[in-house]
Structure formats: structure tokens, C-alpha cells
Amino acid sequence: MTAWASVVQRGPSRGHGRGHDVPDHVRTADGRRLQVEISGDPEGRPVFLLHGMPGSRVGPKPRSLFLHQRGTRLISFDRPGYGGSDRRAGRQVADVVEDVAAVANAFALERFAVVGRSGGAPHALACAALMPGRVTRVAALVGLAPRDAEGLDWFEGMTPSNVEEFTTAVTDPDRYAAGLIPRSAAIRCNPARLLDELRSDLTHEDRLIVSDSSIRSMLLRTYREALRTSVYGWLDDAIALTGPWGFDPAYIGVPVLLWHGAKDAFSPASHFSWLAARVPRATAVLEPKAAHFAALRALPEVLDWLLSAPSGA
Numbered sequence: 001m002t003a004w005a006s007v008v009q010r011g012p013s014r015g016h017g018r019g020h021d022v023p024d025h026v027r028t029a030d031g032r033r034l035q036v037e038i039s040g041d042p043e044g045r046p047v048f049l050l051h052g053m054p055g056s057r058v059g060p061k062p063r064s065l066f067l068h069q070r071g072t073r074l075i076s077f078d079r080p081g082y083g084g085s086d087r088r089a090g091r092q093v094a095d096v097v098e099d100v101a102a103v104a105n106a107f108a109l110e111r112f113a114v115v116g117r118s119g120g121a122p123h124a125l126a127c128a129a130l131m132p133g134r135v136t137r138v139a140a141l142v143g144l145a146p147r148d149a150e151g152l153d154w155f156e157g158m159t160p161s162n163v164e165e166f167t168t169a170v171t172d173p174d175r176y177a178a179g180l181i182p183r184s185a186a187i188r189c190n191p192a193r194l195l196d197e198l199r200s201d202l203t204h205e206d207r208l209i210v211s212d213s214s215i216r217s218m219l220l221r222t223y224r225e226a227l228r229t230s231v232y233g234w235l236d237d238a239i240a241l242t243g244p245w246g247f248d249p250a251y252i253g254v255p256v257l258l259w260h261g262a263k264d265a266f267s268p269a270s271h272f273s274w275l276a277a278r279v280p281r282a283t284a285v286l287e288p289k290a291a292h293f294a295a296l297r298a299l300p301e302v303l304d305w306l307l308s309a310p311s312g313a
Helices: 063-067 093-106 117-128 160-171 171-190 192-201 204-211 211-225 230-244 269-279 294-304
Strands: 023-028 034-038 046-052 072-077 110-117 135-139 256-261 280-289
Touching: 023 093, 034 063, 034 093, 034 110, 046 117, 046 230, 063 072, 063 269, 072 093, 072 211, 093 117, 093 230, 110 294, 117 135, 117 230, 135 294, 160 171, 171 192, 171 211, 171 230, 192 211, 204 269, 204 294, 256 269, 256 294, 269 280, 280 294
Parallel strands: 046 072, 046 110, 110 135, 135 256, 256 280
Antiparallel strands: 023 034, 034 072
């Protein structure tokens, strides 16, 4: 059994310590449905977990026992267009703030921390920039920098599959959508197909991680759930990440942890360096031997950092 297997949650979190009064979805001000999942200590300090691309609320996370021991209530939801959440066409990265606020309000949460991994990392930074009165700390793991980042060669060091995907999303979104429809249908039927597609782009370190049976089962479950109802979450994520984000990371005022693997080819470490030089209160951690999927194993320690702030912060 690996260290990760001791903390990963294998199945959907159904019991939250409050019986049937905990809703599994929230309605936004404009009437959209957001599918929500809560795990851990129902009275614990709240942390939002923002999933990757493609991903869903059931993505890899520490199991409830681990979260209980640390007094953590982990809240995750499907971004619009994924899983059980309604689409929000034309969304920007910054629009996640409205959805986080809707979920927080539904559960009467005034203050909370946020962590985002991969495609969720820029969305976590949006919360840091635009919700300074409610967000205590933010962690962004293996994330991207803005597409218009000054002085950054955005595609340098990026795996060819990501270069092609993001380029097509920017230059020809209709063609990108047309290609995603059959691809996502095949992945929905056999989610292992996505890991097989990525295999040639994975470093040796990442191959070892995704070969772990516990991590692999969680990844397959989140991919299947992400694409269960539509391809729009994936499509809109790619367009949002490569378009204007709607905020400037230089104006983030809350403490931020930037965590990255030096060998990451999906989100090159140059993106991490660009953000580390511009986010004012960033704690920057670059792991020399790690790549993209190593962020999964870093999550428990990241949660400890998020909750190390004073309770009133």
C-alpha cells in the first residue's frame, strides 16, 4: 500500500455528519445548478478544492478519516459544464468566484481556504484576487500562467498534445469542439483511454504515480464523471484558460502557495516562475524531481499549509 492509498477516498462521500440535510447541489443567482460534494469533518475548517481539466468534484482527494483528523471540511463542485453542473457558456476564469460564493453562501461559510490543481489552479488564484475578504489562503498546484503573460513564451516546454489543444481552442473553437465530442464520448465509455493518450507525454515519475491502483481508480472515476453529461466543461475550460482571465495575479493580496514540479511538461515550470515573480505574497515551492501528477501526492501537506493560518484570518 502506498502513502497515497492511505489517504485517497475510494468512493463518493455520502455521509457528511449531518444526515440528509446536506444538499448535493446549489443553485446560483442566475439559476444554474452546481453539483457539490463535501467530505471530512462537517464542523471542520472549510477548504474548497477546485479540480483539473477535465475533472469533477469526485477527483482525487484525501479520504474523510484523514480530513477528520485534521479538522478539515473539504468542499468540491463540478465547474460549469462538467458532471452534474449546468453549463455557463463564455465563462472566464474569474467567473468561478460567483460559483464559489454561491456554494459558500449555501453552507453559511464566511471565511474559507481554496486549493486548485492543474486547470483548477488559475481558478483558485481568481478567488485569491477577487475574494480577499472571504479567502484566508490559496494554493495553486501545477497551474498555468495567463496566456497574455508579458515576457513568457507560453508554449515553451509544453507537451505537443497540450500545444495543439490550446492552440486549436484559441484559433478555431468550433473545430476544437467538433474534435472533443467523439473523443469525450470514447473517454466516457473507457476513461482509461485518456491516460493511454497521455502516456507518451508522461515523465517516468508521472507514470509511476498514475500506475498506482488507488490514484488510477480515482482518476478514471473523475474523468468518467466529468464527461458524463456533456463535453462543455472541457471545452469552456480550455477557452477560458487561454483567454483573458478577468483579473491580474499581481494584485492578489492574500497568502498564496505556488507548488510545481520542475519536470512538468503539461504546465511548464516557466509558468510557475512567472507567477512566483508577480504574486506579491507567494510562497513558491518547486520540486526538482516532480512532474505534473506529483501534485496529487502533495495535496495532504498543502492542506496543512492552508489551515495553518490563524482561525480568524
